[in-house]
Amino acid sequence: MGGDRLRRALDAIDAANADDPNAIRVRGALRPKEQAHAELVTEWLGRLAPGASEALQLAGRAHHLRRWAIPRADHPAGREGYLRWRRALHDLHAAEAARILEAHGYDDATIRRVGDLLHKRGLARGDAEAQALEDALCLVFLETQYRELAERLEEEKLLDVTRKTLRKMSGRAVALALELPLDPRDLATIRRAAGLY
Secondary structure, three states: OOOHHHHHHHHHHHHHHOOOOOEEEEOOEEEEHHHHHHHHHHHHHHHHOOOOOHHHHHHHHHOOOOHHHOOHHHOOOHHHHHHHHHHHHHHHHHHHHHHHHHHOOOOHHHHHHHHHHHOOOOOOOOOHHHHHHHHHHHHHHHHHOHHHHHHHOOHHHHHHHHHHHHHOOOHHHHHHHOOOOOOHHHHHHHHHHOOOO
């Protein structure tokens, strides 16, 4: 998992995410939301891509770096507003990550690669690292936010969201999703969305 420079950069990302005013309960502990999510993404990447490059490890940890700084409410409602918000977030995460990586002596090529992964560039072109990151992000979503979403959405809308999520994932990640310790109702919806019944 890299050397001292990598550890220091990951620690700096964690310190920035520790300022998150939003909290989430993960595995029984109340934590700053984006800090907890970043650690879970790192954990999933360890399973999905055990030989991950430093760039992928850094992108995984920085994927929602200081996300709360651009609230969804700052952009118009609807799909176009949502997409603009997501682009603004990708730019924020890449800029914040670049600042930290520059301070820790990373070269331009690594910083650019981290930025590309954070912007999800290469995902459509079959970039294995981009897919591993997307898989990890989807697994963290299912593990930490799916139940809350399920409580808010009608059954058919939830099924649609679930299908869209699973379409973004590799077959291996979908198999891992079916092993998550989720509410039985949620596992049933995921199985249905995956076409298993």
